[in-house]
Amino acid sequence: MVGRNTVPALSPTATVIPTEEHRERAAAHHQKVQRYTEDFLARRHAGKKHPVEDFLFTYYSFKPGQLARWHPGAGQILEGAGTGEQASWKFYATVPDGTDSGGATVDVAAFCTERASIIDFAQRLLSQTAARPAQLGCFGLHEWAMVYRSAQHGQRHDQVSLRLGAEGTDEVVESLNIRCTHFDAFRFYTPSAKPLNTLQPSRETQIQMEQPGCLHANMDLYKWAYKLIPAVSSDLLLDCFDLAWRIRELDMRASPYDLQDWGYEPVRIEEPAGRAEYTRRQKAFSEEAQALRSRILSVVENLEGQSL
Structure with a gap:
């Protein structure tokens, strides 16, 4: 019981x-x-x-x-x-x-x-992700790829407009190299955008492809922490949530959406200065996430020894 x-x-x-x-x-x-x-x-x-x-x-x-x-x-x-x-x-x-x-x-x-299967998957995913070098410079183009040619496929966030309009957004996607490694971002690409990604991540290759520079992989530390509740402490869970909260802000500030009426100044990744800012903040988040990833892995690895 x-x-x-x-x-x-x-x-x-x-x-x-x-x-x-x-x-x-x-x-x-x-x-x-x-x-x-x-x-x-x-x-x-x-x-x-x-x-x-x-x-x-x-x-x-x-x-x-x-x-x-x-x-x-x-x-x-x-x-x-x-x-x-x-x-x-x-x-x-x-x-x-x-x-x-x-x-x-x-x-x-x-x-x-x-929770044996979840523990096993989390251990493999997080340990292999932690062991890889961070790939920086994706510039958050996954959000742009989700609305690429949105006039054909429909826009995800219909309560906000595109900063550069549909045509300007499409031009940015076509002018920069899209190299997203995260399947749960890639799966929301429009059909027209998927072939433009230099990689084709899938659920089956998730463990092999995730890397610690990815904003969404680092947001997902919150997911793995709550899937391991109550073995993971709420203190660690909230640290992961707080990181995800701050990453989400950057993710949307660097997106094609106009969020200034909501109080968010854009990170203009269509310009060199914006790309430099994005990469700098991406690197800082990656380092913070690696420490949290290590803390979750420490809990996972200690579970067997703590078994009562």
């Missing part, structure tokens, strides 16, 4: 988080998450959309309420939570912790059994 199951002995490496501390950390996490979610939830209630900020809540499957729930991560014991709400959460178990009610902790054995 998931939840309220009891693990008879503590892991030798387990850390007990005192009751007051884990309550404070959960409350602080909830407050941090509210900064990102409250506007989205208000817009959703009002039936409104935001072309930049809604993305992490609509493209990815993790809900705002799930993001707001604080998890300490595998190998941590919430003191006195054995009869509380946490013990009923999926992949949690109760353990002796010196209190009458016992503590709540992630049942790593159950998690590893049920």
Whole structure:
């Protein structure tokens, strides 16, 4: 049974988080998450959309309420939570912790059994991506390729206009080298744009093609972190979310869309200065993402040793 199951002995490496501390950390996490979610939830209630900020809540499957729930991560014991709400959460178990009610902790054995395929795929994808050099200078052309010849295929974001118009956008796509390595961006290209990409990524070649300079691969660290919840801590999850949030802004500022009415100045990748700015920021994000990728891999690699 998931939840309220009891693990008879503590892991030798387990850390007990005192009751007051884990309550404070959960409350602080909830407050941090509210900064990102409250506007989205208000817009959703009002039936409104935001072309930049809604993305992490609509493209990815993790809900705002799930993001707001604080998890300490595998190998941590919430003191006195054995009869509380946490013990009923999926992949949690109760353990002796010196209190009458016992503590709540992630049942790593159950998690590893049920999520074995996800753990395996994440380990292979993230480790192989981390080992490759970052390819910079794609200039965010994937967003342009998604609207290339959009008069024929329809525009993705119909609530915003194209900065250069349809013809100007098409000219940029045709004048620069498109070399996207990320399948989940490539699959949204218009049919006319796909042959222009120097690579033809597929789901089958994802592990072989992803590289740490790709903005979308680095945004997806958020996805892999939430797929590994609750073994991954919410602190790490929110660090990945925050990176994805900032990457999304650059992704759209460098896009063909006119977002100035929304408060976003464009990164004009159709000009040399804009391409230089994009590459500089892409490099910084890549370095930040590599550190997060390493942290996720550390959790994955420690799961077997922490199994109770």
